[in-house]
Structure formats: C-alpha cells, structure tokens
Amino acid sequence: MTIRDIPRRTASDLADVQVNPYEMMLQQLDMVREYTEIPDGIWKILRQPERALEVSVPVVRDDGEIEVFTGYRVQYSSARGPCKGGIRYHPGVTADEVKALAGWMTWKCAVVNIPYGGGKGGVSVDPSRLTQRELERLTRRYTAMIYPLIGTRRDIPAPDVNTSAEVMNWIVDTAGVLGGEATPGIVTGKAIEMGGAAGRREATGRGVMFVTLGVLERLGMEIGDARIAVQGFGNVGSIAAQLLAQHGATIVGISDVSGAYHCPTGFDVDDALRYVAQSPGHLLAGYQAPGVEEITNEGLLCLDVDVLIPAALEAQITARNAGNVQAKVIVEGANGPTTPEADLILGERGAVIVPDILANAGGVVCSYFEWVQNIQCFPWEEQQTNQRLGSILQRAMDEVWALAETRGVSLRLAAFILGVERVAAAIQMRGIFP
Numbered sequence: 125m126t127i128r129d130i131p132r133r134t135a136s137d138l139a140d141v142q143v144n145p146y147e148m149m150l151q152q153l154d155m156v157r158e159y160t161e162i163p164d165g166i167w168k169i170l171r172q173p174e175r176a177l178e179v180s181v182p183v184v185r186d187d188g189e190i191e192v193f194t195g196y197r198v199q200y201s202s203a204r205g206p207c208k209g210g211i212r213y214h215p216g217v218t219a220d221e222v223k224a225l226a227g228w229m230t231w232k233c234a235v236v237n238i239p240y241g242g243g244k245g246g247v248s249v250d251p252s253r254l255t256q257r258e259l260e261r262l263t264r265r266y267t268a269m270i271y272p273l274i275g276t277r278r279d280i281p282a283p284d285v286n287t288s289a290e291v292m293n294w295i296v297d298t299a300g301v302l303g304g305e306a307t308p309g310i311v312t313g314k315a316i317e318m319g320g321a322a323g324r325r326e327a328t329g330r331g332v333m334f335v336t337l338g339v340l341e342r343l344g345m346e347i348g349d350a351r352i353a354v355q356g357f358g359n360v361g362s363i364a365a366q367l368l369a370q371h372g373a374t375i376v377g378i379s380d381v382s383g384a385y386h387c388p389t390g391f392d393v394d395d396a397l398r399y400v401a402q403s404p405g406h407l408l409a410g411y412q413a414p415g416v417e418e419i420t421n422e423g424l425l426c427l428d429v430d431v432l433i434p435a436a437l438e439a440q441i442t443a444r445n446a447g448n449v450q451a452k453v454i455v456e457g458a459n460g461p462t463t464p465e466a467d468l469i470l471g472e473r474g475a476v477i478v479p480d481i482l483a484n485a486g487g488v489v490c491s492y493f494e495w496v497q498n499i500q501c502f503p504w505e506e507q508q509t510n511q512r513l514g515s516i517l518q519r520a521m522d523e524v525w526a527l528a529e530t531r532g533v534s535l536r537l538a539a540f541i542l543g544v545e546r547v548a549a550a551i552q553m554r555g556i557f558p
C-alpha cells in the first residue's frame with residue numbers, strides 16, 4: 125500500500141489505536157496527504173527522522189552507587205535549517221516519544237516560518253529522585269554523549285519538561301570545555317547572564333496567550349467573558365494563565381502532577397504562583413484559597429469552560445474522555461495533548477482546536493531570537509523580542525486561519541498542510557544527495 129492509499133479515518137476507526145506518540149504524529153501526517161500534491165518519494169522522506177541517537181548515561185550517585193540512564197537525540201529534519209528542539213527529563217521518555225516530538229518541531233518551525241529544521245532530546249529519568257549535583261552530572265554526561273550531533277549550526281537544544289535554564293547553562297559549559305571555544309548559541313533558554321534572551325522563559329506561555337486572544341477575537345468572543353482551565357502549572361501553563369488573567373480572563377481551573385483545583389470565581393494566579401515557588405517540589409499540592417476546591421485531573425479537563433489549555437504532556441485528551449470535554453476552544457500549550465481520535469470527536473461537536481504546532485510555537489520563535497543574538501553577539505531589549513514574537517505569531521495565525529477557511533479544514537490540518545508543504549518544498553529544491 126502506498127501512502128496515497130491510506131484511507132481517510134473516522135473516530136471509530138481510530139479508537140483502537142494505542143497511544144504511541146510517534147504513531148500519533150504519523151497519523152496526523154498521513155491525514156495531510158490527500159490535501160497536497162507532494163510526490164510519493166518525498167512522502168517517504170517526510171515520514172522518517174533523518175537521524176536518531178540512543179545513548180547510555182552513567183551517573184555516580186552522591187552515595188557512590190552508579191546508575192545508568194537511557195538518553196536520546198533525534199534530528200527529524202534539517203531541510204529548512206539546523207535542527208531545533210528541547211530536551212526532556214521524564215520517566216516516560218522513549219525513542220518513539222522523542223521521534224514524535226522531533227517531528228512536531230519540524231512542522232512547527234515551518235508553520236511559523238523560521239529557518240530551522242526539527243529535533244528533540246530526552247533522558248528517561250525521574251529528576252525529582254536526583255539531587256542537584258546528580259542532575260548536573262547527568263546533564264554533563266548526556267551532553268558529552270550527544271556532543272557529536274549538537275552545535276550552533278547543526279542542532280540546538282532548549283528546555284522542555286523538567287529542564288530549566290540551569291540545565292541549559294550546564295550544557296553550554298560542557299560543550300565549551302569539550303570544544304575548547306565559547307559557543308553560547310549551542311542551546312537556547314540559557315540564563316540571561318550567559319547569553320539567554322530576555323523574555324525567553326515566558327515566551328511559550330506568552331505565545332499561548334497571543335493565539336488564545338487571536339482565536340477568541342476571530343470567534344467573536346470577549347476575553348473578559350472567557351472562563352479558562354489550564355492543565356499543567358509549569359513553565360507554559362502557569363505563564364499562559366498569568367498573562368490571560370492579566371487580560372481579563374477568569375482562570376477557573378489549574379492543575380499539575382500533584383492535583384487539580386477548581387475555583388468558579390477565578391483564581392488569583394499570582395497567589396498560586398507564589399505558593400508553588402515556595403512549596404516542596406514546586407507543586408500545587410495542598411493549595412488553599414477562598415472558593416478553591418480540589419478536583420480530579422479528569423474533572424479539570426471536563427470543566428464547563430470556554431477555553432481549555434492542556435499544557436502538561438501528550439495524549440491527555442483521548443477517545444476515552446473527549447466526549448466529556450466541554451470547552452468550546454482548546455489551545456494546545458503542550459505538544460500532542462490530543463490524540464487523533466479525540467481530535468475527530470471534538471471536531472464533530474464543533475470545538476475549535478488551536479494545534480500545538482501553532483499554539484506553543486512562541487518558545488521556539490523566541491529561541492530563534494536568542495540564537496540570532498548569540499550569533500551576532502548583539503542582545504536585544506525584551507520589548508523588541510515581545511513585539512517581534514507577536515508579529516511572527518500573528519502572521520502564522522493569519523496564514524493558518526486563511527488556509528483553514530479556503531480549504532474547509534480544521535486549524536490542525538491547515539497548520540500541518542502549511543508546515544509539511546514548506547518542508548517538502550525545501551527537500552525537493554535541495555535534491556537528494558548523492
């Protein structure tokens with residue numbers, strides 16, 4: 125069977141598919157096939173990562189015991205520029221998850237039209253079990269193991285789930301020691317003192333805010349009337365919640381791995397952020413405030429809200445719970461939070477989904493700005509960064525919206541068509557080596 129023969133799927137056809145993120149990414153890719161004129165040979169290239177590395181990462185624990193973790197770095201495509209994508213520390217990291225995330229990075233960079241391909245990395249580890257010094261040793265050894273692949277002009281990592289500016293600082297230092305030269309542009313999301321961009325930490329959440337305002341405006345909904353629930357109160361979710369509350373939205377649900385909370389009158393997001401900053405493990409567990417009640421994670425996803433922002437991990441809205449999700453608009457802060465079958469169920473009842481490859485692109489756009497500043501050794505003001513971020517996302521949103529209207533497809537399909545066609549065009553123009 126060629127890719128052209130793959131039948132169009134319905135929700136019931138897909139209900140049996142196991143949630144493997146790479147399978148999920150390929151299903152999304154295959155749905156684009158019938159809407160494009162991309163030749164079969166180019167499709168074969170688009171469905172495979174260019175390069176995938178698996179590494180062993182031995183770490184000496186503080187008590188002298190040796191533990192060995194498995195790490196990955198995947199370069200999905202370099203057709204449009206150097207590979208770009210974060211590094212995740214999580215016990216659920218697998219080769220297929222990293223491949224999927226690297227694929228989504230490829231389409232995302234193309235949708236917002238920045239000169240990058242896509243990559244991703246990760247280590248299968250629960251970082252909450254490591255001390256700070258163990259985490260540093262893990263990061264430095266993992267960096268050494270993927271060092272042959274990464275580089276300012278080759279592949280540029282950034283933070284993702286459970287990795288911070290501090291982790292990026294250790295990567296810059298380790299690469300500098302191994303290479304014998306200063307290479308601040310080898311990662312983005314570093315501390316500002318080390319060449320990081322002012323505004324990068326907030327950029328993904330700020331981008332989620334921009335696209336949420338954009339979609340509500342297009343749907344004729346007022347932000348001041350919007351009731352919003354956010355799953356995941358980490359970097360992306362907490363900042364999106366904070367900025368949307370500042371724009372007048374009522375944040376009625378927040379959650380993290382430790383629990384979910386509902387406040388019908390609206391959370392004081394700054395108060396929740398202060399609580400998390402001081403709590404053990406930086407978690408919401410035990411959060412109390414007037415009007416706040418604890419609910420289940422599932423309950424949070426199914427709240428009667430205008431906007432749901434899943435900003436935790438992939439495969440949170442599935443065929444199992446999509447029928448109970450009530451939000452009119454879903455803005456995907458996380459990568460891959462909605463499975464293809466859930467996507468169809470939600471689409472059938474008219475929910476508008478702003479896909480991850482557009483909704484959370486603010487992070488990589490700002491990473492691109494950081495990289496440009498590192499290469500030019502010329503830092504910008506934060507205001508300039510935020511303005512340029514807004515205009516790039518605005519243009520991408522306009523293009524995706526217009527394509528969805530002219531082709532009569534969902535925003536996800538429109539974003540995939542736009543991104544995949546741009547990558548395919550670059551592959552065709554380059555030709556196949558040798």
Ligand code: NAD
Pocket residue numbers: 283284285286287328355356357358359360361379380381382421435436437438457458459460484485487488
């Ligand atoms: P983070 O580690 O800062 O936050 C993740 C949050 O999700 C934490 O609050 C965690 O407790 C919560 N969480 C984990 N499992 C959960 C569960 N089962 N239920 C509810 N909450 C749960 O990570 P982040 O950087 O905010 O990334 C979140 C998502 O956004 C990921 O999918 C990531 O790939 C994506 N993303 C991040 C960036 C970025 O710049 N950080 C950019 C683009 C996309």
